[in-house]
Amino acid sequence: MPKKDRKRLQVVISDEQDALLTKTAYELSSPERLISKSEVVRLAIEKIARELGEGEQLDDYRALLEDESVKDE
Template identity: 85%
Template sequence: MPKKERKRLQVVISEEQDALLTRTAYELSSPERLISKSEVVRLAIEKIAQELGEGDHLDQYRALLDTEGVTDES
């Protein structure tokens, strides 16, 4: 069976965001299965998309994106 092709995305995150990502991966991990930071990001994308599809939290996400810690550094 051929391996599923995935797209790669590189983003710049702050040290605080990396620490949150690491802590989240650690908390989701169990002795039987370690969760990677990439898996946490994929989970977050799916969760946000699901909530937006249901019309939930739209204003909250927009407010978060307006804060300095979440914006792109172009």
């Protein structure tokens, strides 16, 4: 079965954000299945989109985006 077509996105993240990704991937992993940092990012995108679609936490996400620690450089 052919792989799904996927788009690639490159972003610059801080060392702290990379550490959070690594920690999250480790915590979501099990002995049977290792979770990659890319899978964590995809999961986060889906979760945020779902919450925004339900009208939840919009102000919380906007506040996070205004925080200097998550802005593009």
